[in-house]
Every structure is written in C-alpha cells, then in structure tokens.
Amino acid sequence: GNSVTQMEGPVTLSEEAFLTINCTYTATGYPSLFWYVQYPGEGLQLLLKATKADDKGSNKGFEATYRKETTSFHLEKGSVQVSDSAVYFCALSGPNTGNQFYFGTGTSLTVIP
Amino acid sequence: ETGVTQTPRHLVMGMTNKKSLKCEQHLGHNAMYWYKQSAKKPLELMFVYNFKEQTENNSVPSRFSPECPNSSHLFLHLHTLQPEDSALYLCASSPTSSGRAKDEQYFGPGTRLTVT
Numbered sequence: 001g002n003s004v005t006q007m008e009g010p011v012t013l014s015e016e017a018f019l020t021i022n023c024t025y026t027a028t029g030y031p032s033l034f035w036y037v038q039y040p041g042e043g044l045q046l047l048l049k050a051t052k053a054d055d056k057g058s059n060k061g062f063e064a065t066y067r068k069e070t071t072s073f074h075l076e077k078g079s080v081q082v083s084d085s086a087v088y089f090c091a092l093s094g095p096n097t098g099n100q101f102y103f104g105t106g107t108s109l110t111v112i113p
Numbered sequence: 114e115t116g117v118t119q120t121p122r123h124l125v126m127g128m129t130n131k132k133s134l135k136c137e138q139h140l141g142h143n144a145m146y147w148y149k150q151s152a153k154k155p156l157e158l159m160f161v162y163n164f165k166e167q168t169e170n171n172s173v174p175s176r177f178s179p180e181c182p183n184s185s186h187l188f189l190h191l192h193t194l195q196p197e198d199s200a201l202y203l204c205a206s207s208p209t210s211s212g213r214a215k216d217e218q219y220f221g222p223g224t225r226l227t228v229t
Binding site: 004036041042043044045046089100101102103104105106 | 117155203
C-alpha cells in the first residue's frame with residue numbers, strides 16, 4: 001500500500017541552525033512527493049515538490065531530493081529563521097493513488113532566536 | 114477574497130446539534146476536498162468532489178454529510194456528532210481530481226470543531 005513516515009517532533013533549533021526532517025515512503029508505481037507547511041492558524045501550503053526520481057524540489061531555501069533507491073524525500077534547510085516555525089508535512093500522490101494524497105503525521109519545528 | 118476560505122473558523126457544538134461547515138474557493142478549480150486533521154495522526158481524506166460530483170467517500174460515518182452545489186462551494190453538514198469527531202476540518206481545491214492536476218491542492222485555514 002501507500003504510506004508516508006516522517007520523523008516525530010517536536011524539533012527545536014536555534015536561528016541559523018541546519019534543519020533536516022526525515023521522510024520515507026512506501027508506494028506502488030512512481031508517485032510524486034511533496035512537502036507542505038502549516039503556519040499557526042492557517043491551512044497547509046505547498047512548499048515544494050518532486051515528480052520523479054533524482055528530482056530536487058526547492059523553495060524559500062528549503063530543498064528535498066527524490067531518492068528512489070532509499071524511498072526518501074528528506075527536507076533540508078541550511079540556515080533556519082524564526083519565521084520558519086511551523087508544522088511540516090510530507091506527502092505523496094500518484095497515478096496509483098486514485099484521488100488520494102497520503103500525508104505523514106507532521107513535524108513541528110520551533111526556531112528560537 | 115482570494116484562495117480558499119472556510120467558515121466558521123471555530124465551532125463548539127453539542128452531540129445533539131446540527132451545524133454546517135462552509136468552504137469557498139476563488140481559484141476557478143473544479144475539484145474540492147474535505148480532510149480531517151487530528152492531533153498525532155495523518156490527514157484523513159473524507160470526501161472528494163469533481164465537477165460537483167462526489168468521486169470519493171472514504172468510509173466516513175453518515176453523521177457527516179457533504180454537499181457541493183457548484184464547483185466553488187462545498188459544505189459539510191454535521192449531526193449527532195461524537196466527542197472523538199473533535200478535530201480541525203480542512204477544505205482544499207485543485208484544478209481537477211485526476212491526473213497531475215490533482216497534485217496542486219490549495220488548502221483553506223480550517224474549522225476547529227469541538228464536540229461537547
């Protein structure tokens with residue numbers, strides 16, 4: 001079946017620290033992979049995506065590379081800011097998932113000055 | 114208004130009440146979705162509508178009743194809910210619900226529902 005597993009939080013970092021949030025997936029076929037971000041009091045926003053193996057999605061200093069061999073899509077940022085404090089969701093969707101998006105449980109990130 | 118809006122933002126209801134959640138999208142999309150977000154659990158897809166037709170019902174209890182009168186509006190009618198139904202209910206839209214177009218989902222801010 002299809003599923004997404006991401007690291008449990010919460011994660012607390014100091015400003016300018018390096019961020020990694022791990023995400024691995026199980027899927028049939030070749031899904032697209034996504035990272036969504038949810039700021040307090042808001043809905044989910046698409047942060048970045050990758051649609052095929054070895055693609056790198058990037059946005060706002062965040063990056064994630066679609067690794068088929070390790071079935072992973074880890075989110076990274078070289079230098080986090082206080083404004084990056086939010087909940088981050090890894091997700092997959094694809095031709096074999098019908099109408100479904102499969103989301104992870106979310107990882108809460110707090111960045112302290 | 115732009116994007117996806119949801120009203121009310123917060124709702125407290127008793128188990129015998131009937132209430133409705135409203136979602137409106139201003140993006141010209143044809144597919145709309147209801148999700149349930151509970152603490153420590155993945156988002157759960159509840160319903161999908163494509164061109165006003167329901168295309169997905171993920172074994173949702175009948176106390177949740179969706180309605181999609183047109184491609185811009187989506188409602189979730191609630192009656193005789195249970196305390197475990199307390200959650201954040203998110204609405205989303207996408208150009209269509211199939212193919213790559215479904216991958217561009219835009220979410221509303223959600224309605225925080227508390228059932229007492």
